Structures are given as structure tokens and as C-alpha cells.
Amino acid sequence: MRYLPHTKEDIELMLEKTGVPSLKSLFDCIPDKLKTKDELKLPKPLTEWELDEHMDDLTSSINASKKCKYFIGGGSYDHFRPASVNYLISRSEFATAYTPYQPEVSQGTLQGIYEFQTMITELTGMDVATASHYDGGTALAETLLIALNKKKLQKIAVSSLIHPHHREILKTYLYPTGYEIIEIPYNKDGLTDFEQVKNMGDIAGIAVQSPNFFGNIEDLKLARKTCDSKNALFISSFTEGLSLGLLKSPGEFGADLVAGEGQSFGLSKSFGGAGLGLIAGTKKLMRNLPGRLIGKTLDSNGKQGYVLTLATREQHIRREKASSNICSNNGLNAMTAAMYLASVGKTGIREIAQLNHDKAFFLKQELEKVGFKIPFNSEFFNEFVAIAPEGFEAKRKRLEKDKGFYAGIELDKYYPELKNHYLFCATETIKKQDVENLIQEVK
């Protein structure tokens, strides 16, 4: 096997040094009765070339060729990814390093993540951003735990327009410790109905996603006001990070904690993972944040450098008293995001964000022309809800199969009251002609 360098002679010399007669005897410290009797039943090993063939064959039944067009988002977005970013992130100095525990030989990862933290604070308008989390949903769960611990309360309010999968994760995380999640209903505009929070009693925080799952931009000013009236922490989340290139940041509205998904920043969709969890907070909450933080410092010669810092919050030091159990995060994806954000820069992020909005608006207009109804009268970023005319579902299925057009996500699975409602999306990868082709098929 080409990954294993041991020759017969190496093995003999090494066994001799260890004083063990055979490879098998190295396992004599394991009682015989604990050893397995049979060989592992696995497929016969493949050569590199056979593996290529096998994977070609396997992936031929995934409908995700280059000609596919994505008019869907729902937490995973089709964006252009520059070749330079892919090229840089493949450098094995980044990819094959461990967590930067030895800072003298990890300055690349450390400065890169420090720059990532800086750009995330700028984008979210917050004081501190962590070195990353698994994904948007798990990041959100961690911020809820912070609020509950901080306020020492049992209840927390969560908008019903937070991504349904994220809300499921919240339930999983909060269930064993007995915390109660109260869902805030949505109103006729497809926005969180903050009026309903009034009668909820004491709550540790309010979590709101903007743009919300329907694509609509929430009134975060009202969210902050509602939190103040309840003395609750304001948790703001997002699944489409690019929206922050155009929209006011959660920090500008006074968010205490921000959780988000960073897949839009140069990461492939990859069937939903690995994505990038983002967590940011105010300075006041810095020591409550989960996971790793990189800080700037000086070396013994007074030269600037970077280290992992504030580790006393973390599990390897505090064990059962840690702020979270997270160890590995999604570091390489944070680095990818930093490379992407550095590439798009100040002007690029705004232009791309604006393009997303323009394309989605055009798609909405064209769908309306062929009989789709728009149920919510709110401003949106790159996703919106449309009610389909009769016969659309059959066409939608056929379009996926025949053309590789993914036209909308059925919403009644998540909101049973929304029969025939679809969540549409258009990003900068959608051309006018693509929309016209879709319209041609569905009219």
C-alpha cells in the first residue's frame, strides 16, 4: 500500500529493537478474549485508478452537473467561487496542519484566522468573532446556551422564521437540560410577530433570523426594542452571509450575539457540508463565547505574532465547567471564507450582494407574470415565497430531471399551512436567460 512506507527489512529491524517477535505480538497486551476472531469484511482495496472509476460511476447518479440551475437556497447557496481561492486553500501547509497549538510554526493559520475574525466583526458590526463553529445551526444553538446561562432563566424565544433545521438543532441541544423554547409566530407580512412576545413571561433572549427563512428582511430595530422591554439578550442569525454586503449589520441594531452560516463565502455546497458556523458577540460577552479565539501579541524579541488565547473558557482547560464542548471547529473553511472576502473586498461584496437582490427581484416579477402570487409584502434579499399556479408541482419534478433546473423548495413540509407555497432563490450565478428559460417551461 503506497501510504505505508514499511519494508520487510524495516519491520524486522524495528521489531528487534522493541524485543517483540512479530507484528501480531505487539497486540499481546490485549487479552485474547477481547480480540476479534474474523478479518474485517470490507470491499477489496482499489488502486488509485480503480477508485477514480468507482467514483465516476457513483457520482453519475447525482444530479448536480455544471448545467444545473439553482433557483433554490434554503440555507445553501449557489455562488461563484474564484479559482484563486480553491487553489490557495489546497496548499497543504494550511490543509494538513493541526490546531495551532505551537504558534511559532503556525503563524500562517493564526494570522489567517485573525484576519477572518476581523472581517467577520466588520461584516456583522460586532466587537468579537470566534475562529469558527461547525455550521449556522450549531452556532445558533451555542448562542442560545450563552443567553440561558448568562440570564439564569429557563425560557428563550425563537422566531418561527428561523431555518426549520436550525430550530430542530436548538431543540436537540436544549432538551436534556430542560430549557424551554417558545416559538414566536409570523405575521401576514412574513415577518416575526414581535407583538406575541409581550405575554411570554421572563425570557433569556430572543433569536431572530434576517433575512428570515422566507427571505424577508426582519425589522431588527423592533427586535432590539422588544428585547429591551423584556430585559432579554438579542440574538441575530443569518443563513445567507452575502446579504450583509448590502444590509445593515446586526451590530448596528444592537445585537448582543450573532450566529450565522458562512457557506456563501467561497465554499462549495457539497450536499450541505462542511459549511462554516459563525459566532460573534459584544465585548461584554467575550468570555462567554464558545471555541477558539486568536489574539495578537509579541514574541520574546518584541516581534508581532498571533496565538490561541482566552483558553481558560475551553474544554481542555476547564473540562466540565467549559463554556462549550467544542474542540475542532471548521478552521479551513474559515480560512477559505477569509480568502473569498479578501478577494471580493469592499466594492465586490456590495456589488455581488446587489446582483443577488436584482436577480431575485427579476425572478419574482417574471413568476408573477405567469400566474404565481406573492403572499408576503415585505422586502427581501435573494429569496422570496411564491404561491404556485395549478400544475406546477408536476412541472417542477420534470424540470429537475430533464433540465437540471431546481425551481423552488416546497414550504408545506415545514409550514403545513402553506400549501402550494414555494421558496425561490436567485443568486449572481443566474442569468436573465436562465430565468427566461425557466419561465418558458412553467408557464
Added chain:
Amino acid sequence: MNSQIGTSGLIFNEPQLWDKSIPGRCGISIPSNDVAKIELSKELTRENVEFPELSEPDVVRHYTRLSQWNFGVDSGMYPLGSCTMKYNPKTNEVQASKQEIAGAHPLIGDDNSQGALKLMYDLQVMLAEITGMHATTVQPAAGAHGELAGMLIIHKYHEKKGRQRSKIIIPDTAHGTNPASATLCGYESIKVSSDENGVLTPEAVAELMDEDTAGIMITNPNTLGLFEKHIKEIADLVHAKGGLVYGDGANMNAIMGYVKPGEIGIDVLHLNLHKTFATPHGGGGPGSGPVVVTKELEPFLPVPIIAKNNDKYVIIEDMPDSIGRMHTFYGHFNVLVKAYSYILSMGAEGLKNVSEYAVLNANYIKESLKGVLNLPYDRPCMHECVFNDKKQAQFHITTMDMAKRLLDLGFHPPTVYFPLVVEGAFMVEPTETESKQTIDEFINAVKTITQEAKENPEILHSAPNITKVTRLDEVQAARKPCLRG
């Protein structure tokens, strides 16, 4: 052989991104707008995002220079104990970046994603076979996330039995993630000490195990690199009191093809694909932490699960006893692709060889260095061995000094000061992909350092001497945190 591999090389200084910014530059090609521009309301939109403005070559040079300040497995031997820093095969990266894998949207449905579902399903089956367990979830995003999933399963199991328990037994050698995961499930961690031989005894566990204890979390081989040979007796007595045995599979690299955790009393176990199954660690992830369970615990696995119905692969979300969802979609799919490719490349015999050579390498290092470094537990080890700095104390040299000096000599240091039960621990895990020749160079480097400790301790105190930066002031970094530029 005698020429030292560590050298300062040609290292460039490189400022922070924003110090290179020149107004008017952009590093991405912006698609032209072929539809009307629609302005959002003023009160919703922001001022410009203050990001740096850089051209594509600016960005490429920046990150290329940064990368040159990093040490990876591809640069040199990385014997971090408990981290299994083995070679990450390149073909696995190629497979994960195939158009159909990288391009697949997670909500395209079963019919459009058969190949992806088949891959996950087959990986589930192979991981269950390797560990001797019944069912697998590949959803957890990292080892600690798998631990949390596993502990939630134990929590749910007790709830279904009709009475929740309040405590969990955790050995003093455990990773810090173990007690932290238990806390998230509301369990109080009860510490059990290992004996003078570095392993757990049934007696010590029996003293703590009662009917208010949910179970025990065991890492086997443990973090001293020793096999917990009483595991079966311990599992039996935990089961007798109605508890479950959680296995931390971080060290699975030592026992593939020799021991199946499912056959020695483990009920639930997590694996680290970024350790045992050769996916890159990425400077801190993304990893992947699948969880394997016994038949009895299968109903509690997180949703969605990937199943096979006749010839069709399906995503099942409706499992009434499930602990619920752990990840927004199906886990770190592109990491799963790499682990799957690895297992297919290795086969059964290959994986067994992996464990054999990993254990051979560790024992070879143990025997070669025990004359110059103190070895607190002098007995056959598995895939890693733990020394400490006791012999160097007389020269006022610590484990950290030796670790830093190794950087000068061209090696990544072992894990230091863990496990906590060994004072000044120096924990070496070479992995199977290091050759005898490289390991001999490492052994020589450590021997050189122990000689320097006697003759020239100053060079150790000031080490590392040829890296881009010298020892960093971590106290100042924590006292006055500067976390953004």
C-alpha cells in the same frame, strides 16, 4: 543522516490584509448585470463594508506567504499524541472536489442524490463493520460533536427506560471534551483514577457505579497509549447497574482489525474521521465524528438517517425516539467522501496493517528513547507513548523547552502536558505513515536535545531560535485581548 533538517528557509514578512489595501482594487470578476437594478429601502441598507481592496495577485501572494509560516504533515513528522496526524492522501481531495459532489445542493431530494446517499450509506455500513457495532450516523461534525450525539443517545435511553440518571463516570486520563459533553446533557462528571499501571480497574469503577449513574466514558486505548484490558469486566458491571458504556474512539487507529469495540461491551462510540480515516485536519477542522451504536440504541440516532429501501437510498426524518437533528443538513459530507475513499483504498488488510505499523512505530520510539527520557509507565504501548521531563528537571529544562527546541530541528513537537495524570507529559504518536528513516531522525533529534539539556541548556531556554517568531507572550495576549485588526 546527520544533516539536520530544520533550517530557517526563505521566509517573507507579510503585513495584515488591510495594510496592503489600495482603493480601487478588486480580486474577483463581477458578473455584469443583465437585469434592472432594484434599490432596497435606505433604512435597510448599510454603508460600505470596510474590507481591504486587493487584486487577485495581491491575495495569492498574501496567502502563499502565510502558508509558508505553517507546519503541516506534508512538511514533516507531526507526532502529536492523541491527534493521529497521518498522511492525508491526495486522491481523496480529488474525489471530494468532483463536480457532482461539490456542486450538489442539500435539498435536491432523494431521487436527485442517489450516489451521495449510497456513499453515506456504504460508509455507515463499513464503519459499523470496523467497530463491530450495529448502526451508524455520519451526521456529527467533529469528535466532540459525536461525543455530544453519543451522550444525548445515552440520555434518551435512560429517559425511555423511565428514569433519568444524574452522573457519569469519566477516567482521569480522558480528553477534556468528555466531561464538557457530559455537562451539556446535564450529567455530573465523576472522576475515576487509573491504577499504578495506568489503566482502570473494575474495583475502582464498581465503587462509583450505582443506579443513579448513566454510565461510563472510556477511551480505549487510553490517552497513555495503554489498552484498557479490564474493559469487559468494567462494561459488565456498568451494564449490571443499568448503565451504558460510551467509547471515545479517538484512538481507534491502534486497534483496527484486532479489536471491535462492539464485541467488548461498548454501547456507543464516536470515531474521528480526521484522525483514523486520514482526512486532513485543516488547521482545526472541518473534521467529522460519526457515531456507531448497538442495535438497542439505533432508534435514538439523530435524524435524518440515511437508509436503504430495496434498491433505493432514502433520507428518513421521521424517527419518533430520535435525539433530534445535530447538523443543518447531513454532516460534513465532503469529509465523508474522503474517509470513504480512504477505506476503499486500504481494504481490510490495509487497515489492519495501519494499526500494526502505528503500534510498531510507537513501541520503537518508546524503546529507543526510554534511556534519555523518563517513561512513567514502562509497559508495551499501543499507538502512542507518554514520556515526561523528570530526567531533565536537574538541568531546569521542561517539556516545553524540549518541544520548542524540536521546532529548530525540523519536527513538530509531540503533545505536551497532556494527559494530565502525567506531570510534564511528552506524548508521542508517530502514526503508521512515518518511515523508519524519519523516525530515526526524530529519535536522534530528541537525543541531541537531551544532550543539549546537560551541556547547553540556554539553547533550549531560548528555543525556538530559527522560526519566524520566537516564543510568544501568551499571558499578555490573554490579559489584554486583541482579537481583531
